[in-house]
Amino acid sequence: MKSPNVNELPGNPQFPQSTLKGSMEDFAKSLSGWSWEENKLFELALAVVDEQHPERWEVVAAMVGGEKSAGDVQEHYVILLEDLLVIESGKLDHTLGEVVPFVLVECKDSICLSDNDTSM
Template identity: 55%
Template sequence: MGEFEDVFSGWSWEENKMFELALAIVDEQNPERWNTVAAMIGGKSAEEVERHYETLVEDLQNIESGEMDHRLEEAHLHSLSGDCDQSTYWTDEDQKLLIQLGI
């Protein structure tokens, strides 16, 4: 899957979930957005967080344009084979992360 997997290199599943939740909480107009998100995740700099966001936005644009459809299909088939145990639904782990954030 190449580039598709590279998006998450250097980021654990937990860090990505924290990132996702932090983006939902911290206002886009907040001038300290990346510092705040980085602080919520822990272990990442504001620059790393902003780069991660930019990469995900770029990937989203590629997906919407149809450029990544085959990669998503490969990921879907990979998950159906039993190699991936992460649910696309709200999990107990998601709830624990919200509690950690004090939400």
């Protein structure tokens, strides 16, 4: 196993955050069809476009950009409202499967392995 280069570690200012962001964005888009960036633009647009604006969904879609139509953003809004109702009702299942116990271990010593170490 190759040891990571310190410049590739998260938290390092020189770590290519675009790699991490790209994978998270791909995951988010695969779940909802909306990327993380599109969702953030959607949230911002909802905050600044008046609910009574006669062309609200067209304006929101324009602010989101890309391939989202007025119908797409309106449908996304309805889904968001439905999610909020479920969360606020207390009916949300927080378990999402079996709870797996874990143990926190304090590590006071570090171990350095070389590429040639096969003892582990």
